[in-house]
Amino acid sequence: MTAVLEGVRVLDLTRVIAGPWCTQILADLGADVIKIEKPDGGDDTRRVGPFVGDPQRGDSAFFLGANRGKRSVTVDISQPEGQALLHELLGQCDVLVENFKVGDLRRYGLDHASLCQRHPGLIYCSVTGFGQDGPYATRPAYDSVLQAMCGLMSTCGHPDDAPGGGPVRAGAPIADIFSGLYAAIAVLAALMHKRSTGQGQFIDLAMVDATTAVMGHLALGYLMTGEVPQRQGNNNPITAPSEVFRASDGYFSMSAGNNGQFAALLEVLGLSATLAHDPRFVSNIERIKHRQALHALLEAVTLTRPVAEWIERLSARTVPCAAINDMRQVFADPQVRHRDLRLDVPHGSGQTVPTLRSPLRMSATTIRHGTPPMLGEHTDAVLGELLGLSAERLQALRESHVTTASLVANGR
Numbered sequence: 565m566t567a568v569l570e571g572v573r574v575l576d577l578t579r580v581i582a583g584p585w586c587t588q589i590l591a592d593l594g595a596d597v598i599k600i601e602k603p604d605g606g607d608d609t610r611r612v613g614p615f616v617g618d619p620q621r622g623d624s625a626f627f628l629g630a631n632r633g634k635r636s637v638t639v640d641i642s643q644p645e646g647q648a649l650l651h652e653l654l655g656q657c658d659v660l661v662e663n664f665k666v667g668d669l670r671r672y673g674l675d676h677a678s679l680c681q682r683h684p685g686l687i688y689c690s691v692t693g694f695g696q697d698g699p700y701a702t703r704p705a706y707d708s709v710l711q712a713m714c715g716l717m718s719t720c721g722h723p724d725d726a727p728g729g730g731p732v733r734a735g736a737p738i739a740d741i742f743s744g745l746y747a748a749i750a751v752l753a754a755l756m757h758k759r760s761t762g763q764g765q766f767i768d769l770a771m772v773d774a775t776t777a778v779m780g781h782l783a784l785g786y787l788m789t790g791e792v793p794q795r796q797g798n799n800n801p802i803t804a805p806s807e808v809f810r811a812s813d814g815y816f817s818m819s820a821g822n823n824g825q826f827a828a829l830l831e832v833l834g835l836s837a838t839l840a841h842d843p844r845f846v847s848n849i850e851r852i853k854h855r856q857a858l859h860a861l862l863e864a865v866t867l868t869r870p871v872a873e874w875i876e877r878l879s880a881r882t883v884p885c886a887a888i889n890d891m892r893q894v895f896a897d898p899q900v901r902h903r904d905l906r907l908d909v910p911h912g913s914g915q916t917v918p919t920l921r922s923p924l925r926m927s928a929t930t931i932r933h934g935t936p937p938m939l940g941e942h943t944d945a946v947l948g949e950l951l952g953l954s955a956e957r958l959q960a961l962r963e964s965h966v967t968t969a970s971l972v973a974n975g976r
């Protein structure tokens with residue numbers, strides 16, 4: 565099978581999470597992604613542990629998790645020679661993705677306005693916190709800032725009057741990740757447009773847009789009613805029961821999205837005789853109104869048996885449920901193991917490193933789970949292959965600190 569983006573080349577000027585997440589998806593789909601990194605240390609995430617092997621090498625979990633399948637080329641774009649190299653590389657690329665602050669690339673002649681006349685077919689995707697214009701355009705942005713600003717954090721956590729109440733950020737950087745996903749979708753759409761018209765285009769991908777968009781029905785509910793969504797803890801505000809329950813040895817999640825599932829849940833818990841016809845629980849609307857009372861009645865029973873037993877019994881009756889797994893338990897789970905969600909890929913150091921399987925599975929095209937690159941691993945190969953630079957020219961670039969030698973070449 566071939567990869568759907570076979571033959572597409574991407575110049576990747578991104579770092580940290582949102583931009584690299586986008587370009588990793590493109591690499592998984594078969595694009596040749598050339599990641600440009602600063603010679604002095606590379607992507608900032610190379611210095612955030614935990615590390616695989618020597619921390620000085622920069623092979624961190626943070627970096628490996630968002631840079632699978634790319635080629636790393638070190639170029640100092642603050643030097644005119646470095647800028648010239650990127651301009652030459654762009655002549656061989658279909659897509660440029662960057663997540664610099666608004667206006668930063670103009671001084672290097674690498675902004676869209678400077679490039680669009682010279683490269684009319686170029687798809688230029690700019691991932692920023694707040695977009696290209698507006699009162700916040702020049703502000704720096706991090707995942708936690710966007711989770712706070714776009715309402716996500718206001719809906720996560722327990723109410724103020726509950727123990728441990730207050731806003732809570734999601735554990736994973738989901739504002740970054742959603743922005744990367746939307747950016748990848750936009751690039752794919754732009755490639756389809758280019759295929760039929762030959763035209764490139766500019767993509768203004770703002771994290772504020774993406775993070776607000778994923779608020780979905782919570783945002784629309786407010787726009788329709790004027791009612792501000794409140795923190796519900798582990799409660800699903802549109803379904804009851806749908807929350808976390810205590811068992812004799814831990815916690816698990818259990819839900820009943822309709823009356824049939826609720827009836828099955830009551831049978832498994834042995835509560836049909838007492839609760840099936842209770843007027844407080846005859847419909848989802850009534851169960852939401854009386855959620856606390858229902859939770860107390862159900863948890864009095866769930867506390868009597870261990871999590872594994874409840875999962876087995878409830879699943880047998882198709883009641884949605886799951887143990888609340890830590891990461892060790894996730895990767896020991898039979899379904900996760902069956903789906904091969906952990907992969908081991910070769911690494912430039914000679915070791916293998918873990919990665920996560922892409923959730924994209926397609927019957928007619930392959931997904932590539934490539935090696936995350938070491939810093940500068942492909943500098944000479946890419947500049948020699950695409951620009952035809954001689955060994956002497958590559959050496960001169962290294963001596964003037966425009967590029968650096970590959971760590972692999974140095975045996976590190």
